[in-house]
Amino acid sequence: MNAVISIFKKEIKGFFYSPLAYVISAVILALGGYFFSVTLFTTRIADISGVFMNLAVILIFAAPALTMKLLAGEEQDGTMEFLLTSPITVPQLIIGKYLAALGFFLFITALTFIYPGILLTLSTPDKGVILATYLGFFLLVAAYLSIGILCSSFTKSQVIASISGFGILLLLWISSWLSDSISGPLGSFFKTLSISEHYMDFLRGVIDTTHIVYFMSIILVSLILSMYSVSSRVWS
Amino acid sequence: MIELFNVTKKYGNKTAINNISLFVRSGEVLGLLGPNGAGKSTTMRIIAGYLLPTSGSVKVAGFDVVKEPVTAKRYIGYLPENPPLYKDMTVYDYINFAAELRGLKGKDKAHHVNRVIEEVGISDVKKRLIGHLSRGYRQRVGLAQALVANPQVLILDEPTVGLDPQQIIEIRQLIQELSGKRTVILSSHILPEVSSLCHRVAIINKGNLIVENTPQNLGKSLMGHQEIVLQIKGPQDKICTTLESLSGIKNITVSKVLKENLCEYTVQSELDKDIRESLFYAMSEGNFPILEMKSSFMSLEEIFLELVTEEPTAASQKEAN
Secondary structure (H helix, E strand, O other): HHHHHHHHHHHHHHHHHHHHHHHHHHHHHHHHHHHHHHHHHHHHOOOOOHHHHHHHHHHHHHHHHHHHHHHHHHHHHHHHHHHHHOOOOOHHHHHHHHHHHHHHHHHHHHHOHHHHHHHHHHHHHHHHHHHHHHHHHHHHHHHHHHHHHHHHOOOOHHHHHHHHHHHHHHHHHOOHHHHOOOOHHHHHHHHHHHHHHHHOOOOOOOOOHHHHHHHHHHHHHHHHHHHHHHHHHHHO | OOEEEEEEEEEEOOOEEEEEEEEOOOEEEEEEOOOOOOOOHHHHHHHOOOOOOOEEEEEEEEEEOOOOOOHHHOEEEOOOOOOOOOOEEEEEHHHHHHHHHHHOOOHHHHHHHHHHHHHHHOHHHHOOHHHHHHHHHHHHHHHHHHOOOOEEEEEEOOOOOOOOOOHHHHHHHHHHEEEEEEEEEEEOHHHHHHHHOOOOEEEOOOOEEEEEHHHHHHHHHHHHOEEEEEEEEEHHHHHHHHHHHOEEEEEEEEEEEEOOOOEEEEEEOOOOOOOOOHHHHHHHHOOOOOOEEEEEOOOOHHHHHHHHHHHHHHHHHHHHH
């Protein structure tokens, strides 16, 4: 447990000291603010689902950019040797890093509270929908980051980690498109696999355990695969 | 303290190290010698638990590195060939992080971090970013990281490479101070370094452990005889006959004529016999004063070259058989 906390502290400090993390946050918040004000002014509906739909798409780029250095960077700088010859286990390492990335994203998410805050002062939006949206957004980000970490575990190159993460996330986002042209069980499989299908219900205010299980499964599978990937790269 | 039993490491078809067994006692300093690519770093990485051996087993402080990695690693401080440093961290933060990973907490942690920063002489740069440090300081920060939890076993992969002469002397002194209290394995291709620092030397070539002994014994066993170099005053022919009459002598050569009636003789004797005393009495009886007498050992350079250049022929013979 102590090792997880040490790694968490080191990584979260790394995020707050790194210019890249601030650039990513700035981009997310600037675009988020733009979407929010445009929807508000044009539709005049007290609803944040549009903003969070768009943010989910932006994060397909942003999340892998934030996680790319977590393992690939260690491999690149040779510090993986330092970590893995320390008396800690690979799961402790991965979980510490994952929680740090999640922690940093919670900080960014906290900054978006300004949108519902504005709505609450100006009007009476449906609070249940806002809560469901935030729950969905949290699960979505958690899943994105776990896939980002997995991609970072495959390679020494941060660029490859980031681009492959982006590719996998985008494919998962749009895999439901296939279900339009493929009928039968295969079509419904691609629909079930799609992140967007599961995320959309949260934005409508629906909290369905199927969706929660879906996101939790992605997180679990990605993290376990990352652990295997790090162990096998080192122990090959 | 460190035990390797028949350790083999293969990368695909390539054998990096082949069936190495090594034992290092507590408090001993073992030098690993070998040309580039001989398998020194691989051996050290396996001991440090960074690589899994393909076969064989490694124990550190009695704990199997593969089966109980976390426990075994608590006893080890490891400095890889390239010091593993975070360039965007300050020296203090990095050492602090290393201490935390090794399970140190609170006051104990602060004490050890400050102690090691003093010990390796980096207190004047402790607030600077590692990325801004010179090569010598980085090496010391790497060493500090390995030493912070006061480990019983130290594994140092080429600790003085890339340093200037002054820094090399300082790092050597540091290692010398550490030895005795700790068990140290260090690799190097600087031979005087190994002969001055290490109690024992293991020479590795092409993944095979060729020989392992004290630097002095290595010289003796390789020559197959002892050698004594003498300067004796007196007529050459008489001295030679007196020398020949002594028992245990294999060969006598006059290596230099220094003056009239003063020559340098090289006397080879059997390995297990010390002939120096009988030699002294024989010369004094004949009234031939010995002006100088010294035992000559092969230098580590000679041993190394002999072993490493001999190796391919031995290996090719094996293959031919």
